[in-house]
Amino acid sequence: MLLSQLFASCSSKPRKDSRKPNIVLILADDMGYGDVVAYNPxxxxxxxxxxxxxxxxxxxxxxxxxxxxxxxxxxxILTGRYSWRTGLKKGVLWPWDGPLIEEERETLPKMLKTAGYRTAAIGKWHLGWNWPTQDNMxxxxxxxxxVDYSKSITGGPLAAGFDxxxxxxxxxxxPYTFIKNENVEVLPTVQKPKGLFGHSGAMxxxxxxxxxxxxxxxxxxDYIEEAxxxxxPFFLYFALTAPHTPIAPSEQxxxxxxxxxxxxFVQEVDWTVGQVMEVLEQKGIADNTIVVFTSDNGSPARNGENSSGPIAxxxxxxxxxxxxxxxGLKGDAWEGGxxxxxxxxxxxxVAPGEWNNGLVSSLDIMATVLDILGMDSKPDVSPDGVSLLEALKDNDAPVREHLVHHSxxxxxxxxxxxxxxxxxPKSGGFSDGIFPDGYGIxxxxxxxxxxxDPGEQDNLYGKYPEKVSELVKLLREIEG
Known part of the structure; x- marks a missing residue:
């Protein structure tokens, strides 16, 4: 969706440029709305x-x-499709789970490759792999x-369309090791020490x-310098591992x-963004590069004690x-989630220094990129995404009439x-762990x-049954 604003020059039409723009999408991990000073002074x-x-x-x-x-x-983000339409009805994938993105599913990198882009994913994946095993189980x-680490690990980013x-x-x-394409860089030949944060396993x-x-x-x-x-043109999906646990900031x-x-750790995220912006300038491609920054969800607000800390x-x-x-917090249906x-x-x-108050989602990135590049729309391309071109023309125009949230x-x-x-009557997320007996709702x-009531304190559920019915009906229609 941020991409939609790409065109938002507000007072003037976008300038003509025959070159396809490079696209850099930076996705922070567990970084909240209030973790950025521009949003929270x-x-x-x-x-x-x-x-x-x-x-x-x-x-x-x-x-x-x-x-x-x-x-x-x-x-x-990568499919323009709500994940609850898959077999994953709650939670996340866990260690050794298989791929969530279906083999036949159109994805953002696949779409961009057909438009002539090089595509790369760097950082956190967390969408599953086909882990080869010695016992074939x-x-x-x-x-x-x-797991047989001498073999290729398929079903990951390359299968989803990344080069x-x-x-x-x-x-x-x-495994606690880096994966390059479909193979580990260093064989994980030892076991993770019990005192090191994380699930047990090979390291x-x-x-x-x-x-x-x-x-x-x-x-x-390095990738930007080479590309x-x-x-x-190139598309870089840079999925950070911070400030998610393990909360492990570098010494500096x-x-x-x-x-x-x-x-x-939040400040290390900021430094990383700075490194990306600096290399774009140094290579002289900043003016023809779309840079999007967002987060995958709200923060659990842990203090970092022992690489984690209590919720909130x-x-x-x-x-x-x-x-x-x-x-609310990460995982919640409330806004903080x-x-x-x-x-x-x-x-x-995009005009500098603009703030847009319309309802949008990173679910819309794929649909907006499709419009930016003038590609033909198809039913299987970002089926739940909405193009943000109208928001690009009018900074105050809301793009989405509705949006489904999922805890x-x-x-x-x-x-x-x-x-x-x-x-x-609950949040459906991390807040419920702090208040197991509920909230008196x-x-x-x-x-x-x-x-x-932006703070979600005045529950009107019993006062407006007709509004409840209207929204339930809309949700059921979207669910199909």
Whole structure:
């Protein structure tokens, strides 16, 4: 969706340029709305590079991830399709799970390859693989103990349409080693020490949690440097591993924020964004590159103690409201679970310093790119996405009339205009772990008017049954 704003030059038409733009999509991991100073001036962190990106492009205040947790959001971004339409009805993929993206599914990188783009994914994948095993049994049968790392690991980014991949799949899942394309870079010949954060499993000798972000950042910089010298346009999907657990900031960032290790890790994310922006400038391609920055869901707001910390502890310990003014945490159907920072820079096409208040989602990126490139629309291309071209023409024009939200535990919510319906008296996410006995909500669901009640405190479910019925009907129609 940020991409839609790509065209938003507000007061003037986009300039003519026959070159196809490069596209860099930076996806932070568990970074909340309030983790960016441009959105939250009282944040206990400093984010000068992300703030600069916002000032040089368009930032969205009512942007949402396709889900309130990781795997389904990544599926939604890369396919333009709600993940709850797959077999994953709640939660995320776990270690050794198979691919979630269907083999025949059209994806953003596949679409871009047909338009002449080179495509690369760097960083976190978390969409499953076909793990080869020595006993030919699924890797899930024995916790990956029989995985044969001498063989290719298929069903990952290359199968989804990327020409190149480098990353560690999931930073707190085995194997603890980098994967390049479809093979491990270093054989994981030792077991992860029990004292090191993450699920048990195989690890490459010398692996460190603190080394992941610098390594993938350097790979992203290297890729841009190499791609910039080619005539072919490129698409880089740069999925960060921070500030998700393990909260493991590099030494240069430790004790640099006012929000503990978590704040330090957020500032490392900002540095990474700065590295990407710097290499685009150095290679002289910034003016013809769309840069999108967003997050996969809201923050659980852990303080970083022992690479993790209790839910909401960064708020309690440091007064750092990682999700800004919004109620809730990662995984929740409330706004804090899925309302995220979302911004785009595209010189000459998006007016700098603009703020857009329309309802949008990163689910819309694929549909918007399709329009940007003038490609023919097809039913299987971003079936749930909405083109944002109207928002590009009018900064105040809402693009989406409605949007479906989906929580960690599979709770549905639907937004239409100012109205939001949650089909549960609970949050369906991380907040429920703090309040296992509930929130004193006596109705079967929750109904809020976000224009009058952005904090979702005044439940109108019992007062407006006709609005509840209207939204339930709409949701059922969308579900099909």
């Amino acid at each position: 009282s944040a206990k962190v400093k984010t000068p590079y992300i703030d600069k990106l916002a000032s040089e492009g368009m930032a969205f205040t009512d942007a949402h991830s396709p889900s309130a947790v990781c795997t389904p959001t990544r599926y939604g 699924p890797a899930t049968e024995n916790n990956g103990m029989e 190149y991949y480098f990353g560690d799949d999931v930073p707190n899942f085995p 490459a000798p010398g692996w460190t949690l603190e080394g992941v972000m610098p390594a993938i950042t350097q790979k992203a910089v 910039a010298d080619k005539e072919q 960032f430790k004790r640099t924020s006012e929000a503990g290790a978590y704040g330090d 502890s960064v708020i309690e310990d440091y007064g750092d409201r990682a999700n800004g003014p919004w109620r 899925h309302r995220v920072p979302f911004m785009v820079k595209w010189p000459g096409h 960690h535990q599979g709770v549905f919510a639907i937004r239409k205009g100012a109205w939001k319906l949650i089909l549960s 006596a109705t079967d669901g929750q109904l809020y008017n976000l224009d009058r």
